[in-house]
Amino acid sequence: MRYAYFPGCAASGSCRELDDATRGVAEDLGIELVDLAGAACCGAGILQETNPEGALAVNAHTLSLAQTEGLDVLTVCGTCQLHLARAARSLEDPKTRARVNRVLEKAGQDPYRGGVRVRHLLQVLLQDVGERKLAAHVRRPLDGLAVGAFYGCNLLRDPGADAYDTPEDPTSIERLVALLGGNAVSFRARTACCGFHALAVREDLVVRLSAAGLAEARDAGATMVATPCPLCHLVLDARQRKAAKASGQTLNVPILHLSQLVGLALGIDPGRLGVDRHVVPVTPVIEKLEDREVVKA
Amino acid sequence: MEPARVRPEVPPFWVEVASTPGGESIATCIPCEACSSPCPIGALDPGFSLPRIIGRVKAGRRQETLAAEDLWTCTRCYACAAGCPRHARPGEILGALRQLALRAGADGPGPRRARALGAQVRERGRIDLATRGKPSPRRARPAASSAAVRGILDAAEAS
Numbered sequence: 001m002r003y004a005y006f007p008g009c010a011a012s013g014s015c016r017e018l019d020d021a022t023r024g025v026a027e028d029l030g031i032e033l034v035d036l037a038g039a040a041c042c043g044a045g046i047l048q049e050t051n052p053e054g055a056l057a058v059n060a061h062t063l064s065l066a067q068t069e070g071l072d073v074l075t076v077c078g079t080c081q082l083h084l085a086r087a088a089r090s091l092e093d094p095k096t097r098a099r100v101n102r103v104l105e106k107a108g109q110d111p112y113r114g115g116v117r118v119r120h121l122l123q124v125l126l127q128d129v130g131e132r133k134l135a136a137h138v139r140r141p142l143d144g145l146a147v148g149a150f151y152g153c154n155l156l157r158d159p160g161a162d163a164y165d166t167p168e169d170p171t172s173i174e175r176l177v178a179l180l181g182g183n184a185v186s187f188r189a190r191t192a193c194c195g196f197h198a199l200a201v202r203e204d205l206v207v208r209l210s211a212a213g214l215a216e217a218r219d220a221g222a223t224m225v226a227t228p229c230p231l232c233h234l235v236l237d238a239r240q241r242k243a244a245k246a247s248g249q250t251l252n253v254p255i256l257h258l259s260q261l262v263g264l265a266l267g268i269d270p271g272r273l274g275v276d277r278h279v280v281p282v283t284p285v286i287e288k289l290e291d292r293e294v295v296k297a
Numbered sequence: 298m299e300p301a302r303v304r305p306e307v308p309p310f311w312v313e314v315a316s317t318p319g320g321e322s323i324a325t326c327i328p329c330e331a332c333s334s335p336c337p338i339g340a341l342d343p344g345f346s347l348p349r350i351i352g353r354v355k356a357g358r359r360q361e362t363l364a365a366e367d368l369w370t371c372t373r374c375y376a377c378a379a380g381c382p383r384h385a386r387p388g389e390i391l392g393a394l395r396q397l398a399l400r401a402g403a404d405g406p407g408p409r410r411a412r413a414l415g416a417q418v419r420e421r422g423r424i425d426l427a428t429r430g431k432p433s434p435r436r437a438r439p440a441a442s443s444a445a446v447r448g449i450l451d452a453a454e455a456s
Binding site (some may be wrong): 009014041044047053104108153154195197201206208209231234 | 366369375
């Protein structure tokens, strides 16, 4: 299994632990991640507004880099997944592709020929690695851990999301958690927006939004939450104290990136997964797991 | 005899929106309020209403629409589309309105942030998401070929 790895801006910057954990998990599962040296930001929906044609061309460039390697793209972020997959879909239209390729040509870049697929790690784990192999690699089962499945919004708006899940009522994270031996907790707000994109304008609303989601997860019995999107992580983890304060309740819900959760179950050292970089301590989760012997493969 | 009415040179505002990428579906919007119920921001802030924003467009209130801060309160979660009986995409329509607002030189925290992040992608190939409250956030490394990205963005703007 080889993929053109697109970590995105968050995992390349403030959520570097997501990149570390993803690389650890990939290595353990025998997934080869090929770095796309020239790949840029997916635009995050923002470049799509400041320079729409430029955003499409930049994503076409990223897809063409993957094409040169003969690989599909692997993402670890809901927003990257949405915008790259949308671009890939638009670029399947020959007229659009020809128009965008003229931009790439003018900039001295190779054209994109179409056909590259963009897939999130969640999909790759469930469909390419597969349930059997994944379960066989679990060396530190998550039993006893009640993991809230928080999808966020953008991942489910990926035009290809219905290839592995039901976007209106998703179950893929729950299925993954169960494979890892954990107790998946489903709750209504799991498909809600974390509010990330309104942070600059209305942080007050964003923290109320995330407080409501986290309280719902907790009330459903989750003692921690896992998310496939680092932007959700930036809100749910880094702003959890503000969320608690705004809503007048205690939260203290550790938020794990999906890659970290998988890494823990695979028996990877928590330090290597960067759990110490979080704002809300992950220690209770680690302590619970460390009571358990790692099953030697 | 009354003089024949001169056809206005400027098309109605909604036509401008409909011809902006993402804004196409405004033609089918009634607007009927159905998109309000799935909207997470509308649920918390009665001051934010998608039908009201789209209503302003339909009423031709261009300047007011493009200057309004609520365009930027939208979280781009696209939950609104699920509620629409006409298969319009209100979230995408708001994206089109933000494009027009940026082109019209709108100011405020939302437009300023969008411009700043757009400029970061152009300069460094990446957005720097480092936020306060996260321990030792390392600055995002510039993408390896930020010069290529700059070239592509500039070529797109010139086309």
